[in-house]
Amino acid sequence: MRRFLRPGHDPVRERLKRDLFQFNKTVEHGFPHQPSALGYSPFLRLMAIGTRSGAIKLYGAPGVEFMGLHEENNTVMQIHFIPDQCQLVTLLDDNSLHLWSLKQHGGTSELREEHRFTLKGPPGSPPSATQVTAVLPHSSREVLYLGTESGNIFVVELPSFRVLEDRTITPEAVLQWIPEDNCNRRSCELVEALREHPKNPDQILIGYSRGLIVLWDLQNNKATHHFLGSQQLENLYWQRDGSKFISCHYDGSYSQWPVSSDNRQSEPLENTVPYGPFPCKAISKIYWQTTKNGLPYIIFQGGMPRASYGDRHSISVIHGSQQTAFDFTSRVIDFFIIFSSDPAAEFDDPSALVVLAEEELVVIDLKSAGWPAVHPPYLASLHCSAITCSHHVSNIPLKLWERIISAGSKQNIHYSSMPWPIDGGTNIAPDPPQRDLLLTGHEDGTVRFWDASGVCLHLLYKLSTVRVFLTDADPNDNMNTLGEDEWPPLRKVGTFDPYSDDPRLGIQKIYLCKYSGYLAVAGTAGQVLVMELNDEDAEHVVDHAEADLLQDQEGYRWKGHEKLKTRDGPVRFEAGFQPFVLVQCQPPAVVTSLALHSEWRLVAFGTSHGFGLFDHQQKRLVFVKCTLHPSDQLALEGPLSRVKSLKKSLRQSFRRIRRSRVSSRKRRGGGGNASEVQEANAKFDQDVLQEMELAPVQRKIEARSAEDSFTGFVRTLYFADTFLRDSSRHCPSLWAGTNGGTVYAFCLRVPPAERRMDEPVRAEQAKEIQLMHRAPVVGILVLDGRSTPLPEPLEVAHDLSKSPDMQGSHQLLVVSEEQFKVFTLPKVSSKLKLKLTALEGCRVRKVTVANFGSCKTDDYSENDLAVLTNLGDIQIISLPFLKLQIRYPCIRKEDVSGIASCVFTKYGQGFYLISPSEFERFSLSTKWLVEPRCIVDMPEVTSNNHVHKPGTENAARKS
Amino acid sequence: EFRRFSLERSKPGKFEEFYGLLQHVHKIPNVDVLVGYTDIHGDLLPINNDDNYHKAVSTANPLLRIFIQRKEDADYSAFGTDTMTRKKNVLSNVLRPDNHKKKPHIVISMPQDFRPVSSIIDVDILPETHRRVRLYKYGTDKPLGFYIRDGSSVRVTPHGLEKVPGIFISRLVPGGLAQSTGLLAVNDEVLEVNGIEVSGKSLDQVTDMMIANSRNLIITVRPANQRNNIVRNSRTSGSSGQSTESSLPSSTPNILGSLLQGEEESDEEDIIIEDSGEPQQIPKATPASESIESLSQIELLHESTQNGFLPSSEMNLNHSTGSVSMEYEVPEPGRKSLEEDGTIITL
Numbered sequence A: 001m002r003r004f005l006r007p008g009h010d011p012v013r014e015r016l017k018r019d020l021f022q023f024n025k026t027v028e029h030g031f032p033h034q035p036s037a038l039g040y041s042p043f044l045r046l047m048a049i050g051t052r053s054g055a056i057k058l059y060g061a062p063g064v065e066f067m068g069l070h071e072e073n074n075t076v077m078q079i080h081f082i083p084d085q086c087q088l089v090t091l092l093d094d095n096s097l098h099l100w101s102l103k104q105h106g107g108t109s110e111l112r113e114e115h116r117f118t119l120k121g122p123p124g125s126p127p128s129a130t131q132v133t134a135v136l137p138h139s140s141r142e143v144l145y146l147g148t149e150s151g152n153i154f155v156v157e158l159p160s161f162r163v164l165e166d167r168t169i170t171p172e173a174v175l176q177w178i179p180e181d182n183c184n185r186r187s188c189e190l191v192e193a194l195r196e197h198p199k200n201p202d203q204i205l206i207g208y209s210r211g212l213i214v215l216w217d218l219q220n221n222k223a224t225h226h227f228l229g230s231q232q233l234e235n236l237y238w239q240r241d242g243s244k245f246i247s248c249h250y251d252g253s254y255s256q257w258p259v260s261s262d263n264r265q266s267e268p269l270e271n272t273v274p275y276g277p278f279p280c281k282a283i284s285k286i287y288w289q290t291t292k293n294g295l296p297y298i299i300f301q302g303g304m305p306r307a308s309y310g311d312r313h314s315i316s317v318i319h320g321s322q323q324t325a326f327d328f329t330s331r332v333i334d335f336f337i338i339f340s341s342d343p344a345a346e347f348d349d350p351s352a353l354v355v356l357a358e359e360e361l362v363v364i365d366l367k368s369a370g371w372p373a374v375h376p377p378y379l380a381s382l383h384c385s386a387i388t389c390s391h392h393v394s395n396i397p398l399k400l401w402e403r404i405i406s407a408g409s410k411q412n413i414h415y416s417s418m419p420w421p422i423d424g425g426t427n428i429a430p431d432p433p434q435r436d437l438l439l440t441g442h443e444d445g446t447v448r449f450w451d452a453s454g455v456c457l458h459l460l461y462k463l464s465t466v467r468v469f470l471t472d473a474d475p476n477d478n479m480n481t482l483g484e485d486e487w488p489p490l491r492k493v494g495t496f497d498p499y500s501d502d503p504r505l506g507i508q509k510i511y512l513c514k515y516s517g518y519l520a521v522a523g524t525a526g527q528v529l530v531m532e533l534n535d536e537d538a539e540h541v542v543d544h545a546e547a548d549l550l551q552d553q554e555g556y557r558w559k560g561h562e563k564l565k566t567r568d569g570p571v572r573f574e575a576g577f578q579p580f581v582l583v584q585c586q587p588p589a590v591v592t593s594l595a596l597h598s599e600w601r602l603v604a605f606g607t608s609h610g611f612g613l614f615d616h617q618q619k620r621l622v623f624v625k626c627t628l629h630p631s632d633q634l635a636l637e638g639p640l641s642r643v644k645s646l647k648k649s650l651r652q653s654f655r656r657i658r659r660s661r662v663s664s665r666k667r668r669g670g671g672g673n674a675s676e677v678q679e680a681n682a683k684f685d686q687d688v689l690q691e692m693e694l695a696p697v698q699r700k701i702e703a704r705s706a707e708d709s710f711t712g713f714v715r716t717l718y719f720a721d722t723f724l725r726d727s728s729r730h731c732p733s734l735w736a737g738t739n740g741g742t743v744y745a746f747c748l749r750v751p752p753a754e755r756r757m758d759e760p761v762r763a764e765q766a767k768e769i770q771l772m773h774r775a776p777v778v779g780i781l782v783l784d785g786r787s788t789p790l791p792e793p794l795e796v797a798h799d800l801s802k803s804p805d806m807q808g809s810h811q812l813l814v815v816s817e818e819q820f821k822v823f824t825l826p827k828v829s830s831k832l833k834l835k836l837t838a839l840e841g842c843r844v845r846k847v848t849v850a851n852f853g854s855c856k857t858d859d860y861s862e863n864d865l866a867v868l869t870n871l872g873d874i875q876i877i878s879l880p881f882l883k884l885q886i887r888y889p890c891i892r893k894e895d896v897s898g899i900a901s902c903v904f905t906k907y908g909q910g911f912y913l914i915s916p917s918e919f920e921r922f923s924l925s926t927k928w929l930v931e932p933r934c935i936v937d938m939p940e941v942t943s944n945n946h947v948h949k950p951g952t953e954n955a956a957r958k959s
Numbered sequence B: 001e002f003r004r005f006s007l008e009r010s011k012p013g014k015f016e017e018f019y020g021l022l023q024h025v026h027k028i029p030n031v032d033v034l035v036g037y038t039d040i041h042g043d044l045l046p047i048n049n050d051d052n053y054h055k056a057v058s059t060a061n062p063l064l065r066i067f068i069q070r071k072e073d074a075d076y077s078a079f080g081t082d083t084m085t086r087k088k089n090v091l092s093n094v095l096r097p098d099n100h101k102k103k104p105h106i107v108i109s110m111p112q113d114f115r116p117v118s119s120i121i122d123v124d125i126l127p128e129t130h131r132r133v134r135l136y137k138y139g140t141d142k143p144l145g146f147y148i149r150d151g152s153s154v155r156v157t158p159h160g161l162e163k164v165p166g167i168f169i170s171r172l173v174p175g176g177l178a179q180s181t182g183l184l185a186v187n188d189e190v191l192e193v194n195g196i197e198v199s200g201k202s203l204d205q206v207t208d209m210m211i212a213n214s215r216n217l218i219i220t221v222r223p224a225n226q227r228n229n230i231v232r233n234s235r236t237s238g239s240s241g242q243s244t245e246s247s248l249p250s251s252t253p254n255i256l257g258s259l260l261q262g263e264e265e266s267d268e269e270d271i272i273i274e275d276s277g278e279p280q281q282i283p284k285a286t287p288a289s290e291s292i293e294s295l296s297q298i299e300l301l302h303e304s305t306q307n308g309f310l311p312s313s314e315m316n317l318n319h320s321t322g323s324v325s326m327e328y329e330v331p332e333p334g335r336k337s338l339e340e341d342g343t344i345i346t347l
Helices: A011-020 A171-175 A398-411 A640-669 A674-694 A896-901 A950-958 B015-026 B050-059 B081-095 B177-181 B203-212 B249-265 B289-306 B312-323 B332-340
Strands: A021-030 A035-041 A046-051 A055-059 A065-069 A076-081 A087-092 A096-105 A108-118 A132-137 A143-148 A153-157 A191-196 A203-208 A212-217 A222-228 A233-238 A244-249 A254-258 A270-272 A283-289 A297-302 A313-319 A322-328 A332-338 A352-357 A361-365 A387-393 A437-442 A446-451 A458-464 A490-493 A507-512 A518-523 A527-534 A538-540 A543-548 A571-573 A576-586 A593-597 A602-606 A610-615 A620-626 A698-701 A714-722 A731-738 A742-749 A762-770 A777-783 A811-816 A819-824 A830-835 A844-853 A861-869 A873-878 A884-889 A909-915 A918-925 B033-038 B044-047 B066-070 B118-121 B131-135 B146-157 B160-172 B189-193 B217-222 B271-274 B279-281
Touching (some): A011 A021, A021 A884, A021 A909, A035 A087, A046 A076, A065 A108, A076 A132, A087 A132, A191 A233, A203 A233, A254 A283, A283 A332, A297 A332, A313 A332, A322 A352, A387 A507, A387 A909, A398 A458, A398 A576, A437 A507, A458 A576, A507 A593, A518 A593, A518 A602, A527 A602, A543 A610, A543 A620, A571 A576, A576 A602, A576 A610, A593 A714, A593 A731, A602 A714, A602 A731, A610 A714, A620 A742, A620 A762, A698 B203, A714 A777, A731 A777, A742 A777, A777 A844, A811 A844, A844 A896, A873 A918, A896 A909, B015 B050, B015 B066, B044 B050, B146 B189, B146 B203, B160 B177, B189 B203
Parallel strands (some): A035 A076, A233 A283, A322 A490, A543 A576
Antiparallel strands (some): A035 A046, A046 A055, A055 A065, A076 A087, A087 A096, A132 A143, A143 A153, A203 A212, A212 A222, A233 A244, A244 A254, A283 A297, A313 A322, A332 A352, A352 A361, A387 A437, A437 A446, A446 A458, A507 A518, A518 A527, A538 A571, A593 A602, A602 A610, A698 B146, A714 A731, A731 A742, A742 A762, A762 B271, A777 A811, A811 A819, A819 A830, A844 A861, A861 A873, A873 A884, A909 A918, B033 B044, B146 B160, B160 B189, B189 B217, B271 B279
């Protein structure tokens, strides 16, 4: 009855488990999904981004990151830092205000919500009376001015959010000071902008939506000046010395206004429509920055001619005769300018323009000639083209790392050399223990190499496979090349480009050998490319081989997409990974598994039809094996369902593209066709809903049989040097696992190095195992005599791993979606198994071997399986005894794409997509934890900093 | 021909030896025979393995009456006839009131030539409102043939009646295993799958569990039609009449454990093809096999005594399928012959 004893009651093991495993979601990499607000503190040099789901993220120097989440999950509308404080205020779309502060705790700073507040009007007043439209944190740090839709400006005390009712600035009070003939009650509706006088904190500039602008004296409660604009007001900005301000308007114009003590009602100095004379769109925000040389920078958002460029998302920079309209690929959320924050400085001297667009962050260096972009160290747009797969490689040798960086730096020459301008806070996290690469494959046929060692996911190098193929789009077709005297002077910036020219280019599988620099990449149309790292540009012919995976099957006709056409003749490749051989699977179905053995110079690939082995040294196909079951009627006779599903997926992707185009058009178009588009979208949603309703919510209970379709789908490939035939001699072998629960083992004969080019590689099928539960095989692994997983190719050669134990008997671990099974080798007999699905109803989605080190002692580490299930749980299962160690809920089970995107590292960390543009990083290990640890100190406030009483400053500091 | 000889009750030996002894006593060394005996209820039951042999010897009172028939002209229907009638009287009245009259006399082949397809188990430990059904998919061409859906059921809780989500059988495929057993019906609530409660699990999870267990599926249901429940007190049992009231629900985990173990023993074995040779069943790695064997026997005995309904021969048979001689071979011919006689034992 020992078998009934439940595992995990050994106290020693329990203690050890605590030292080995712990689950943490550590940091989010990438670009926040659906950003909605931007804020910047020149004092802290920190930037804040709010999102539509209520998240708020702070970024400073690389590695300095904070995140907070509003409980309400409402859209963040505005973010304002309190001047000279580690505090900020957010306004949500439910009209609530939230005060957040950065506080030091246990050696690091933490972002915490301190207070929340919703402005309440007198009983019976309409909601618009208190709908906040403008927020001004006063430099005294004691009060917030809240402009509302009703035209009232409320004053609330900080940090208590107590409304100081006697200080409310009502429209009536304002109107007292305005001559009646050019104003009425309605001119004071909706406060569009509130700006404090840069030199005199007792004066604020109030801009009302209808064009009236008032300079208000807070001490005496009176309007000292008023300005009457003829156009609907969008925004205001003070000149640094407070002698002038600038207003921008709905009609695409901006005006400068003088503020002088003698003239109480002024006319604008200048009224300009920069992209006139035809009707233009609104300028929604404007900056006026002074410089030493006298020529100001005028930087504004929007203002494009309505008819011809109304759909552009632009920010224009005018400096003397230079003018550029930066053209973004997605909607501009907000922007700010980094300029001299020293209050004593006479001029602004702007250094950088920071633009938050909907899909990316773009920073423009305003100091260098030509205004080049700055390469951001974080907030990378992972989804510039949709991510189709990812691959993680731990512990990259320095040599390869440097070569990749050098290849990447050649791609980045058009970036500015300016150091990253947002540099607040201090990163106190220890240096990452090793160099890790995350490779992402994209829909447009590119592979991006990310530095995933630390908190900042940083793009090192981008590889494109497109050059090998002939596609409709000419890669030389450059949207940036606009004529000299083009007007408006648009310049495309940013990298976000979601439109794929050809979905067949999509990358499906990646395999990088970190020791040899060989890289294999496989795609949607059955293309498998083997590449080698070359530090120089080169022009060469890519060898081409075809692998017919349907050799012995007759009467089969592929009705899916065609293979990609290749370029004839030599192709020029830039420094970096350069393809030297292309293996084209026939039929050109999507490649579903890939393995590369750099020591044996072999690459194995599998599709839904079978798998093949290619010798990339001799450039010769070694063998192919068709895995289609003879009775897989669907796949054999009428590939109808396959075609249908393929067509369907194509249709869906087109629909998706069309939809995203439509929705982007909707955003551009503004009012007019928006409702129409919405209607169409609603209809589309309804269609989808109907489709879902047609399928009744019931599940068929049926055992899987050999006759099921898609059983031949190759799910996993694995190279191993092990005992396949007899226990005296080990040999190279290739293992393949299919969707139908079959495992094939091939015995390989690889000629010794000196005859490697002369003799062919031979392969012979040695074993075929049919798992009777017929669940898809998702992982195959051979354990050596010490029950340690076999090392990676070349790992031993590089002295980075102990050589495997070839004395004791090897074991084979087969992981299906439902069970884990250990078999003996070379004679296959079943030794152990763990049934996951039968007991828990969950299925294995991802599995990997991970090494877990103890946080207590340096000398203990063990290998376990890290498993992600379809329910989003992560389980750790011991090797070789297959005992469940621990289970953590990680991803919501409804988040199918999150689960599908998950990738584990070899040291117990992992990544999964929480949105198309963001990876969540998690750690299962107590030892390897990459999380932001940073500290934000209050910078020393110089005594002449601001015109306010020192007493208040001290008090504020204490708080 | 009659022969009379003695056996030592305490050391009956193995069936093979006994079989040899019979052949020797009757001087028919090369003739295949069927061996049967009459049990205490007067039923003719087969002796064809160690278990039922031991059973026969242990129940001999003191005389063990043994019948030997030549295999080729054996009257299979002779076996268990009395039991059959008895079952019919009780069960078919309960379960199939409509068709018991016209039921043709089925020729049932020898137990070693057929295998069970379904059974009700654990009747004595489950509440009367529940039914635990075992479906033996192993090797049958017949589909399991049922669908499940989400639904809600009303439970009595300390706070009164409460509506809770549940999983229900939504459809039976005509001709499928589930339908042909007559033990499952549309709108039956599924409570457990192979001893694991489904409450709190999603439809997809339960689907995956059922499919993963599809070769030996044990579903506990609360039948929608509660009128056909077996009234426990009037239970008539065959040779497993020893099951006592001492088997209380408190022993459930143990039973489940034994169920799972039993399942493990009778579990499918994977197939290996070496060097493109003949497919073979993958054997178990040796070390612990002996203890497993003995353990499983204990469990099976345990199970059959707990079992309120089945003649022990059937359970033993199930065991013998798993571990003794009935090796499962995958190449089609063998498999076909296995399936041909997939006669359904409905109770």
